[in-house]
Amino acid sequence: MKEMNREEDIFEKMKESLLKGDKDEAIRLAKLSLDIGINPLDSIDHGLTPGIQQVGKLWEEGEYFLPQLVIAAECMKAALKVLEPALSEKGEKRQEIGRVVIGTAEGDIHDIGKTLVATMLSANGFEIIDMGADVPIIQMVNRAIEEKADLICISALLTTTMLGQKRLIELLQEKGIRQKFKVMVGGAPVSLQWAKDIQADSYGENVIEAVSEAKRLVGA
Amino acid sequence: MGIKIIKDFSITVNEREVLRLLGYRKKEADRSTLQLLKEKEKGLPELVSPQAVYAIFDKSKVDRHPVFKGAEKVALCICTIGPSLEKKVSALMKEGSLLEGVILDALGSEAAEGVANYANIQICREISPLHLFPSRRFSPGYGKWSIEEQRLIFSLLPGDSIGVHLNPSCMMVPRKSISFAINLLFHPDPRLKKNPCHFCQLPHCPYKKDEHPPLNKEK
Ligand code: B12
Numbered sequence: 001m002k003e004m005n006r007e008e009d010i011f012e013k014m015k016e017s018l019l020k021g022d023k024d025e026a027i028r029l030a031k032l033s034l035d036i037g038i039n040p041l042d043s044i045d046h047g048l049t050p051g052i053q054q055v056g057k058l059w060e061e062g063e064y065f066l067p068q069l070v071i072a073a074e075c076m077k078a079a080l081k082v083l084e085p086a087l088s089e090k091g092e093k094r095q096e097i098g099r100v101v102i103g104t105a106e107g108d109i110h111d112i113g114k115t116l117v118a119t120m121l122s123a124n125g126f127e128i129i130d131m132g133a134d135v136p137i138i139q140m141v142n143r144a145i146e147e148k149a150d151l152i153c154i155s156a157l158l159t160t161t162m163l164g165q166k167r168l169i170e171l172l173q174e175k176g177i178r179q180k181f182k183v184m185v186g187g188a189p190v191s192l193q194w195a196k197d198i199q200a201d202s203y204g205e206n207v208i209e210a211v212s213e214a215k216r217l218v219g220a
Numbered sequence: 221m222g223i224k225i226i227k228d229f230s231i232t233v234n235e236r237e238v239l240r241l242l243g244y245r246k247k248e249a250d251r252s253t254l255q256l257l258k259e260k261e262k263g264l265p266e267l268v269s270p271q272a273v274y275a276i277f278d279k280s281k282v283d284r285h286p287v288f289k290g291a292e293k294v295a296l297c298i299c300t301i302g303p304s305l306e307k308k309v310s311a312l313m314k315e316g317s318l319l320e321g322v323i324l325d326a327l328g329s330e331a332a333e334g335v336a337n338y339a340n341i342q343i344c345r346e347i348s349p350l351h352l353f354p355s356r357r358f359s360p361g362y363g364k365w366s367i368e369e370q371r372l373i374f375s376l377l378p379g380d381s382i383g384v385h386l387n388p389s390c391m392m393v394p395r396k397s398i399s400f401a402i403n404l405l406f407h408p409d410p411r412l413k414k415n416p417c418h419f420c421q422l423p424h425c426p427y428k429k430d431e432h433p434p435l436n437k438e439k
Binding site for chain 2: 067078
């Protein structure tokens with residue numbers, strides 16, 4: 001009974017460390033949880049994941065802003081880095097809700113928004129293959145095939161590089177594999193209308209929408 | 221007046237605008253964010269090297285695009301803060317210091333605006349003997365002036381003199397760069413009084429400015 005309380009206490013504190021954006025504390029708790037033999041999967045499912053979800057909720061409610069979102073993702077990433085080796089030692093794996101190939105369109109050197117989306121997706125349980133910025137469309141498609149991705153996410157900063165999003169979808173159609181992948185588009189000049197026009201499966205205006213839309217697309 | 225290159229000037233960064241880029245519109249930022257912002261701001265001089273190239277052209281030199289309507293002459297300008305800041309941002313993002321990266325990136329964007337403001341004022345000073353009235357500055361990629369028009373600016377100004385080039389998708393490298401034009405008119409431009417966001421067609425932009433900032437306000 002006492003052990004049980006201790007576990008829950010740690011999960012609660014993990015959650016709090018994300019809400020407060022306290023990275024050192026998040027790392028300390030992750031280490032502590034391993035020391036006292038808590039299954040890392042439980043720490044992820046009952047501590048970190050509810051924490052990051054709560055942060056997303058507070059952002060939607062206008063209580064939290066981009067910096068809090070980013071620091072929470074940063075804390076989660078740091079805590080996962082501690083927990084993951086223990087997981088693989090056990091031969092276990094965090095339940096992955098979908099595989100995502102993500103990148104910024106060809107000719108587009110901007111990648112901060114894309115990196116934030118990738119980080120939040122990863123914090124929410126997606127397996128991420130981040131191809132960086134200025135990625136040739138053909139490489140993105142090939143990688144998605146290789147990795148058996150569920151979702152391709154492509155970001156663009158300018159109306160010119162947005163065309164890469166359209167070309168990606170056309171290439172999938174030409175290859176006859178459009179149905180194999182969901183495609184989500186985003187970036188400053190991208191709109192829902194554009195997503196519809198190019199027959200993308202979804203569009204996310206910001207990181208939180210990106211996460212909820214990605215989840216919807218993979219049926220999680 | 222020929223082509224002018226200006227370097228090694230100091231710029232000011234408008235903190236409020238940086239906070240707006242970070243999503244704070246009405247609410248005050250929390251203390252730890254502000255603290256980190258101040259800290260990163262102190263390191264800016266090392267990461268930012270303001271540079272600009274500009275020249276004033278006769279209307280016959282630019283094309284007949286409607287954005288130049290009524291102009292006697294047109295000033296064109298390319299500005300940058302150089303590549304160091306974005307390299308630092310990438311390194312921070314890579315090592316997992318996401319918040320520092322995001323804050324520094326927003327500071328870099330405002331620093332680029334700071335360079336554009338400085339160059340704008342410089343241009344206004346230089347045209348005073350011409351007895352022409354400057355318009356607000358406007359940039360390719362906003363409103364009716366498409367991003368492809370960057371090619372016009374780069375064909376008339378040597379971007380490489382300040383280390384800026386245009387890639388095939390019309391994106392400027394380094395990223396924290398701005399290009400703009402100013403129409404020089406016989407009469408004051410009535411559009412001066414309007415908020416520049418008024419002319420932009422981007423729907424739901426989270427960064428839309430609500431105030432009407434006065435022209436050439438030193439930031
Ligand atoms: C700050 C800013 C700048 C800065 C810095 C640019 C940079 N990226 O480093 C400066 C001042 C230098 C600048 C310059 C220019 N800019 Co500017 N800039 C902006 C502004 C205000 C914010 C961009 C930003 O940094 N956002 C912060 C990051 C974190 O957000 P993000 O990358 O958009 O990502 C978020 C979402 O988009 C989404 N997301 C991103 N990727 C993905 C992917 C998926 C799959 C999903 C689901 C979601 C998603 O989630 C992210 C996090 O919430 C936008 C306006 C806007 N509404 O966004 C204009 C904007 C991007 N700029 C614009 C323009 C035109 C320019 C210039 C061409 C102007 C000029 N002629 O000089 C130059 C181009 C610079 C270049 N290198 O070529 C236009 C582009 C429109 C177009 N026609 O293409 C915009 C949209 C403004 C507008 N009102 O039209 N700019």
